[in-house]
Amino acid sequence: xxxxxxxxxxxxxxxxxxxxxxxxxxxxxxxxxxxxxxxxxxxxxxxxxxxxxxxxxxxxxxxxxxxxxxxxxxxxxxxxxxxxxxxxxxxxxxxxxxxxxxxxxxxxxxxxxxxxxxxxxxxxxxxxxxxxxxxxxxxxxxxxxxxxxxxxxxxxxxxxxxxxxxxxxxxxxxxxxxxxxxxxxxxxxxxxxxxxxxxxxxxxxxxxxxxxxxxxxxxxxxxxxxxxxxxxxxxxxxxxxxxxxxxxxxxxxxxxxxxxxxxxxxxxxxxxxxxxxxxxxxxxxxxxxxxxxxxxxxxxxxxxxxxxxxxxxxxxxxxxxxxxxxxxxxxxxxxxxxxxxxxxxxxxxxxxxxxxx
Numbered sequence: 001x002x003x004x005x006x007x008x009x010x011x012x013x014x015x016x017x018x019x020x021x022x023x024x025x026x027x028x029x030x031x032x033x034x035x036x037x038x039x040x041x042x043x044x045x046x047x048x049x050x051x052x053x054x055x056x057x058x059x060x061x062x063x064x065x066x067x068x069x070x071x072x073x074x075x076x077x078x079x080x081x082x083x084x085x086x087x088x089x090x091x092x093x094x095x096x097x098x099x100x101x102x103x104x105x106x107x108x109x110x111x112x113x114x115x116x117x118x119x120x121x122x123x124x125x126x127x128x129x130x131x132x133x134x135x136x137x138x139x140x141x142x143x144x145x146x147x148x149x150x151x152x153x154x155x156x157x158x159x160x161x162x163x164x165x166x167x168x169x170x171x172x173x174x175x176x177x178x179x180x181x182x183x184x185x186x187x188x189x190x191x192x193x194x195x196x197x198x199x200x201x202x203x204x205x206x207x208x209x210x211x212x213x214x215x216x217x218x219x220x221x222x223x224x225x226x227x228x229x230x231x232x233x234x235x236x237x238x239x240x241x242x243x244x245x246x247x248x249x250x251x252x253x254x255x256x257x258x259x260x261x262x263x264x265x266x267x268x269x270x271x272x273x274x275x276x277x278x279x280x281x282x283x284x285x286x287x288x289x290x291x292x293x294x295x296x297x298x299x300x301x302x303x304x305x306x307x308x309x310x311x312x313x314x315x316x317x318x319x320x321x322x323x324x325x326x327x328x329x330x331x332x333x334x335x336x337x338x339x340x341x342x343x344x345x346x347x348x349x350x351x352x353x354x355x356x357x
Contacts, residue, residue: 081115081136081137082117082134082136082137082139084104084107084117086139087104087117087119087134087136087139088102088104088119090134090139090141091119091121091132091134091141094132094141094153094158094159095121095158095237099123099233099235099242099244100121100122100123100128100158101121101122101123101125102119102120102121102122103119103120103122104117104118104119105118105119105120105131106118109133111150114135114136114137115135115136115137116133116134116135116136116142117133117134117136118131118132118133118144119131119132119133119134120132121158123242123244123255123256123257126255126256128157128158128257129146130143130144130145130146130151130155130156131143131144132153132156133150141153143155143156157237157240157257157259158237158240158257159237167220167236168190169188169189169190169196169217169222170188170189170190170196171187171188171260172185172186172187172188172260172261172262173185173186173188173240173241173258173259173260173261174258174259174261175256175257175258175259176259183202183256184200184201184202184253184254184256184258185200185201185258185261186198186199186200186201186241186243186254186258187199187200188241190217191214193217194216194217195214195215195216195217196214196215196217196222197212197213197214197215198212198213198214198215198224198232199211199212200212200232200243200254201305201312202253202254210305211226211230211232211245211254213226213232215232215234220235220236221233221234221235221236222234222235226247228247229247230245230246230247231244231245231246231247232244232245232254237257239259239260240257240258240259240260241257241258241259241260242256242257242258243255243256243257243258271336271337271338273301273314275338276301276314276316276334276338277299277301277316279334279338279341279356280294280299280316280332280334280341280356281294281295281299282294282356283341283354283356285297287343287352287354288318288330288332288341288343288354289330289343289352290318290329290330296320296321297318297319297320297321297329298318298319298320298321298326299316299317299318299319300316300317300319301314301315301316302314302315302316302317305336306333308333308335308342308344308351311335311336311340311342312335312336313333313334313335313336313342314333314334314335314336315331315333316331316332316333316334317330317331318330318331318332330343331343331344334356338356339355339356340353340354340355340356341353341354341355341356342354
């Protein structure tokens, strides 16, 4: 259902209009009373002037006026409606986790004949879209998407079918940006009932962050603390892996909601650095921008991981040996699966791609 020309009449606005009209009516009555006392011929009190020359209002007004009360910050729900607190509890029950923040965005959204509360869910300050709507009468949950379209709550990434979903601490999980670029991924491999090994990568532009270790399992959650003080908290929301990353410098870049994938391109290390060098040694030197035989060169694999064409790669420096001295010749990039090598021209920046299979 697409929402067009959505007309919303906030309850707060109506109350403000009521107060304004009451104030105007009160001012009109006082002005009328004042004018009458200045021109009337009563007992003298009604025509008396104050020291400033302004007519004195009658001592006994003709009608008792009652000022409308000021609107309360939060409208009182109608009988039978959920309160904002009850609606928040509905969201928290749906999330079934204390890791998330829930904020009330709007309490007066009207769509057709239905009234909704609008909530934003966040994880360590990062918004998790789409927004969630709670029907004030029925408590039914909906989503409102970025294109102003209503959707079922199943469209939310935190939706879970049931608490009985079996937990499998194995597989590759990814976060993909809106433009389809891979932002983060993590590989899990469970070793026993209480532990699993993991390797996680997250990158922005050319900066890559890597963290690996052994996490301890506790029910539907797991945790890890590195020697440097970095902390990871793992939990599940349906089939999605929820990861919180913190360290001494603040919020880590690995935080997010990861979806399971079988895409081979997003798997973590499948060959070691030495295996990558061995595969480079078997390719043609000309393809690598070199002369002679690849066996005559020395290779140095740097510790950092580099991104080439949206792929994580080993950064390999190639040196020649001349009179017992090493001279830098070329820089090559081997994908972590050991299947592809990239070479970038120093002057033009053109990228050459070769297969190592």
